[in-house]
Amino acid sequence: MDFIIDATVKAVKHLYQTTITPAEVSLQETRKEFEGQVTIVTFPFTKFSRKSPEQTGTEIGEYLKNELTEVSGFNVIKGFLNISISNAYWLEQLYKVITAADFAVFKPNGKKVMVEYSSPNTNKPLHLGHVRNNLLGYSVAQILSAAGYEVIKTNLVNDRGIHICKSMLAWQKFGNGETPESTGEKGDHLVGKYYVVFDKEYKKQIEELKAAGQTEEEAKKNAPLIKEAQEMLLQWEAGNDAVIDLWQTMNGWVYEGFAKTYEKMGVAFDKYYYESNTYLLGKDIVDEGLAGGVFFKKADGSVWIDLTADGLDEKLVLRADGTSVYITQDMGTAQLKYDEFKMDESIYVVGNEQDYHFKVLFLILQKLGKTWARGLFHLSYGMVDLPSGKMKSREGTVVDADDLIAEMESTARKVTEELGKINDFSEEEKVKLYHTIGMGALKYFLLKVDPKKRLLFDPNESVDFQGHTGPFIQYTHARIKSVLSRATITNLNAEPRELAAGERDLIVVLTQFPEVINQAAIAFNPGAVANYIYEVAKAYNKFYHEHSILQAEDELIKQFRLQLSAASARVISKGMNLLGIEVPERM
């Protein structure tokens, strides 16, 4: 629609002798209740025209109608100039743009972006919160890739630390040699079980010590289990063979389990980082900061940065004993990633409880003069809440990722069997379809919401399959495919004389796809894509009900509608792909 904007700039110059920039022309979609497809807001021009908004709009409308063959008419309501674009223009859009092989395919923009997501701890299985993280990260990577970026998907695995030692210790003491093979339990779940066992036994000891007269605080410090776990961590750091062996075995179990869950979720990574390899990094950056005067040393030898001038606090970056803290490690990892990939941008998909941490991290790196720090971005997303409040692993109120996926599949099976449309499918095909539909429902449900908002998930109320949902969109796609399978497209440029409103509106929606991808990429927001595809599906279903395709009035119209249908199916399929959702041919 740039040509409308350019012409409007000319109109203002011609009519009111004022030069404005294209950015000053506010163009929007015309609201459904009015005639036209695009609307120019003319209030701002009344300054130069010195006329009423209505008069200004009429004058510009007249100018556009005379100058542009594409403009077939206009109407003015208050400061809104609604412009009708000719059918010929929309048909041209359909045949020259939308059906072209390169529609919504962006040329490589020469920029490299890293998306870090998932980043699990290896002491427990993935839950609903991780699911949101994984789906967001994967979708954002897909969208950036579609927008022309070269994307590197990374996973920084938190595979070390006291929490890992807790699972290890509990297994050692209470595990009786259980393995995934011996129990048939998924490795991550088995290890998670012992993390819970640790917590239970630890609490028992605390109670005993309290009964013996210690305060809560003392008891927490003195309980034999926690001391053993701390000792185990020291041994791990010292490279004790037995501890390292156990650590590798148990982490191996967890990785096997994670791999299955990742596969079911349909996410993948180009590069894994492990904290066991990166936790010592960052010390040279501390030296660098000290030399440059960005950091300072306190009397006890600890190293700090003063961020009070930026409205933040003083922040410790190295302990007095010379060991790293969390942020030291993150500084080092950021440097490592940049050295390895030289990316222009780097997105961290991490929950909003770490907002402050990332604010500080990015600020420190900027103060250190790292030019690449400007490209760092924390994609912060809201917590997933249950109706009962926050998920708490200790209280058993977490929604487990594997359970959730299984439930979605079984709901999909139930709904599909009731409708009985795919009774000729083999069992294998059915299982695949149930997975596609179940995940479609779940992914769409989680991704349509603005990432920064918290999300409410009610496990008792199964995710809907009707209305504004993934399956609705998948159904629309399957239905189009069904129609297409009953006819052949023979005429690639069938131009009907008339264009019904429903047909034109569908074309208008389809033309917006590239811009939607662009906006979603800028905002790192899959929700924009999700809501858009829903608009496409709705517009298609409306068109479908209003017009017969296979029994069209004549062959020319039939060919046109087939083309329009095929184009809609492609946009739906590509758009859903950006969300990591598959669309079936039949369902």
Next chain:
RNA sequence: GCACUUGUAGCUCAAUUGGAUAGAGCACCUGACUACGGAUCAGGAGGUUAGGGGUUCGACUCCCUUCAAGUGCACCA
């Protein structure tokens, strides 16, 4: 206490980044071609955009303030 985020229909979410009478879905009510797939479509009802002030032609959107919810404020990660 301080900082950040959020607050829109009974519920779950939108609103082209300052534009028109704030839109969808679910739930509720009323209808639809003996079918190209009814997991659909058309319609009805449902709102003081948490409250109050301000900025301007115009505010869900920006500023101030009050309230509510969440998160953070470790020499944990």
